[in-house]
Amino acid sequence: MSTKSASERATPWALVSPALLWTLCFFVLPFAAMAVTSVTASDGGFTLSNYAQFFQNPAYWRAMVNSLQVTAIVTVVSVLLAYPLAWILAEQVPERFQRLALMLAVLPFWTSYVVRSYSWLLVLAQNGVVNRVLTGSELFADPVQLANTRLATVIGFVHFFVMLLTLTIFANLKQLSPSYRKAAADLGAGPVRTFIHVILPLTLPGIMVGAFLTFVLAIGDYITPQILGGNNELLMPQLIMMQIGRRGDFPLASALAIILMAVVTVAYLASARWLKIERT
Numbered sequence: 001m002s003t004k005s006a007s008e009r010a011t012p013w014a015l016v017s018p019a020l021l022w023t024l025c026f027f028v029l030p031f032a033a034m035a036v037t038s039v040t041a042s043d044g045g046f047t048l049s050n051y052a053q054f055f056q057n058p059a060y061w062r063a064m065v066n067s068l069q070v071t072a073i074v075t076v077v078s079v080l081l082a083y084p085l086a087w088i089l090a091e092q093v094p095e096r097f098q099r100l101a102l103m104l105a106v107l108p109f110w111t112s113y114v115v116r117s118y119s120w121l122l123v124l125a126q127n128g129v130v131n132r133v134l135t136g137s138e139l140f141a142d143p144v145q146l147a148n149t150r151l152a153t154v155i156g157f158v159h160f161f162v163m164l165l166t167l168t169i170f171a172n173l174k175q176l177s178p179s180y181r182k183a184a185a186d187l188g189a190g191p192v193r194t195f196i197h198v199i200l201p202l203t204l205p206g207i208m209v210g211a212f213l214t215f216v217l218a219i220g221d222y223i224t225p226q227i228l229g230g231n232n233e234l235l236m237p238q239l240i241m242m243q244i245g246r247r248g249d250f251p252l253a254s255a256l257a258i259i260l261m262a263v264v265t266v267a268y269l270a271s272a273r274w275l276k277i278e279r280t
Contacts, residue, residue, distance in 0.1 A: 035258060037251050037254040038254035038257075039251075050251050050252045051255050053252060054255065059234070062234070063238070063239040066234065067235045067236040070150060070154060074157040074158055074214065077162075078157075078158050078164075078210075079207060079211055082165035082169055086165075086170040086173060087169075089101050089102065089166070090174055102167075102170070105166055108159060113223055114227070116159065116160065117156050120152065120228060124228070125146075126143040126145070128146075130146060131143040131144060148232050149229070150229065152230075153225050153233075156224045156227075165207075165210035165214060168207075168209050172202075172207075173199075176202055176203070180202065181194055184198050205274055207274075208274035212267070212271050215264075216267075222237035222240075222241055226238060226241075237260075240256045240260070241253075
């Protein structure tokens with residue numbers, strides 16, 4: 001048995017080295033710098049007071065709770081809306097029209113994230129389209145407070161992330177072989193039982209991948225809560241930016257950012273078993 005030459009052994013490392021270098025420069029080193037900053041005192045020494053402030057200050061805890069609540073609502077609502085849409089695209093739309101349907105589904109990605117948020121702010125404002133319809137139809141005598149609320153933040157998030165989830169679930173549905181449905185029908189299962197016991201379990205990885213991406217992007221988003229929430233309810237990204245913009249407290253901001261990353265890591269570990277799509 002011949003052994004591999006030095007060039008053959010070096011080839012895999014040469015292929016992955018650009019990705020490793022990118023990760024080192026734009027993730028590992030910045031994260032290390034942030035970690036060091038988070039434990040740096042004003043006099044340059046070592047301190048854990050920045051982390052202690054998070055656990056001692058009720059306002060910081062409330063910001064974390066708000067972020068988790070908003071993110072959980074957005075993820076659940078997005079999944080409930082995206083799955084039927086992905087099912088329709090994969091099962092009901094003819095094959096020749098699916099590309100056009102997918103293109104229409106991803107139209108929200110074609111516009112700026114900031115523009116979409118401000119568009120929703122105009123729609124939900126007191127003189128916006130929604131309130132004009134509500135007051136014009138005499139359902140409400142006075143305009144309803146929709147903008148600058150948690151509801152507005154959730155709507156803005158869902159508008160974007162439901163399409164992301166639709167794409168991941170659609171891809172999962174298209175991977176399913178028609179033989180699964182045929183086998184279930186041969187065993188006497190109806191459409192509902194086939195969906196519950198066959199289709200849904202097989203598409204669960206796609207749902208969890210999309211849900212996790214939604215969780216990660218939503219819990220770390222600053223723009224949508226800032227524009228649509230109106231600072232009436234503080235979330236973690238806003239709290240972090242407040243330490244930088246108003247107080248110039250980079251050590252505390254770094255500590256809060258690492259705590260937020262720890263929460264995302266816990267969410268990943270909790271859902272890791274469903275994030276691997278395997279096919280036999």
